[in-house]
Amino acid sequence: MLCRFVDENLIGSPDLHLMAPDGLKYPQPSIMYGRTDIVSVTPWLAPVVWEGTFNPVILDSIYQKKNISIAATVFAVGKYIMFLKNFLETAEQHFFVGFRVNVYVFTDRPKEVPEVKMAAGRELIVRSVPSSKRWQEISARRMELIQTLIEETLLNNVDYIFCLDVDSKFHSRWGTESLGGLVAVIHPGYYQDNRDKFPYERRPSSRAYLAPGEGDFYYCGGAFGGLLMEVHQLAKTCHKNFEDDAKENIEAAWQEESHLNRYMWTNKPSKVLSPEYLWQDFKPRNPEIHTVRFSGVIKNYAEVRPH
Ligand SMILES: CC(=O)N[C@H]1[C@@H](OP(=O)(O)OP(=O)(O)OC[C@H]2O[C@@H](n3ccc(=O)[nH]c3=O)[C@H](O)[C@@H]2O)O[C@H](CO)[C@H](O)[C@@H]1O
Numbered sequence: 322m323l324c325r326f327v328d329e330n331l332i333g334s335p336d337l338h339l340m341a342p343d344g345l346k347y348p349q350p351s352i353m354y355g356r357t358d359i360v361s362v363t364p365w366l367a368p369v370v371w372e373g374t375f376n377p378v379i380l381d382s383i384y385q386k387k388n389i390s391i392a393a394t395v396f397a398v399g400k401y402i403m404f405l406k407n408f409l410e411t412a413e414q415h416f417f418v419g420f421r422v423n424v425y426v427f428t429d430r431p432k433e434v435p436e437v438k439m440a441a442g443r444e445l446i447v448r449s450v451p452s453s454k455r456w457q458e459i460s461a462r463r464m465e466l467i468q469t470l471i472e473e474t475l476l477n478n479v480d481y482i483f484c485l486d487v488d489s490k491f492h493s494r495w496g497t498e499s500l501g502g503l504v505a506v507i508h509p510g511y512y513q514d515n516r517d518k519f520p521y522e523r524r525p526s527s528r529a530y531l532a533p534g535e536g537d538f539y540y541c542g543g544a545f546g547g548l549l550m551e552v553h554q555l556a557k558t559c560h561k562n563f564e565d566d567a568k569e570n571i572e573a574a575w576q577e578e579s580h581l582n583r584y585m586w587t588n589k590p591s592k593v594l595s596p597e598y599l600w601q602d603f604k605p606r607n608p609e610i611h612t613v614r615f616s617g618v619i620k621n622y623a624e625v626r627p628h
């Protein structure tokens with residue numbers, strides 16, 4: 322048995338030493354043939370995950386052996402509670418099925434959290450947060466709450482975390498192929514555009530500032546994740562920069578999404594998820610999108626956001 326020679330610490334570490342079980346059979350991989358309509362690696366050699374670039378059977382068997390556990394955070398403040406049922410029900414069908422998952426719901430309406438039947442090893446945890454008058458504030462406060470959740474609750478309990486928008490639902494698999502150190506999702510609205518069209522924060526006085534000629538991709542604020550300590554670093558930095566900006570009366574163009582994009586410019590994601598991982602229901606599906614895994618539902622902003 323080869324495994325006798327592998328250090329236990331190596332196997333125990335979620336992102337190191339990918340060990341497949343004996344006897345697994347699957348189609349032969351190729352470095353010659355594959356998808357040619359998309360790019361599946363960044364210039365710093367991080368994979369870009371698209372349908373057809375990975376084998377879920379291999380990946381699941383590797384991570385099953387490691388017995389990983391995953392936390393997901395979702396905020397449902399004010400009327401956004403209406404999106405929660407659909408989000409949770411579809412997560413049960415598609416999000417890390419067969420793995421240990423804890424979903425943390427942050428809401429000001431804990432009594433309205435729907436009853437959703439969760440599979441064994443999966444749990445729903447509700448956290449109360451105050452309501453807010455400005456939607457910008459709700460969206461921006463997420464980084465702070467994620468930071469504290471990691472520090473106070475998740476440390477030593479969880480391997481990976483994903484932070485997701487609630488006004489969305491799963492349509493097909495989102496699983497172990499998405500795991501990595503720091504994981505960013507390409508925003509569906511800008512991936513065909515020149516970087517000068519990206520809605521980065523353009524005022525040098527903001528800590529989210531990106532200059533012309535800077536920025537790799539436009540990543541979305543509605544989904545990101547990775548290893549616990551990587552996401553902690555991200556959340557802590559974005560929260561601090563947001564607060565320091567606020568003291569100087571500046572709010573970045575797209576709040577924490579702008580700070581996240583600034584962070585990812587310096588701290589390159591080790592895995593990038595294609596727009597399959599956050600599409601938008603109002604957008605017709607482009608030909609390179611073979612499967613929509615998670616997408617934002619159509620909503621009437623005037624109806625759901627506080628004014
Ligand atoms: C696809 C994507 O990346 N969307 C981003 C985008 O548009 P969105 O238009 O998708 O933002 P949004 O209205 O969904 O707000 C972001 C999230 O904040 C929470 N929320 C918001 C308002 C509210 O009253 N109650 C509540 O709970 C909820 O979890 C929601 O999903 O711009 C926002 C601006 O900051 C965030 O960066 C979003 O992540």
Ligand SMILES: [Mn+2]
Pocket residue numbers: 486487488543617
């Ligand atoms: Mn959203």
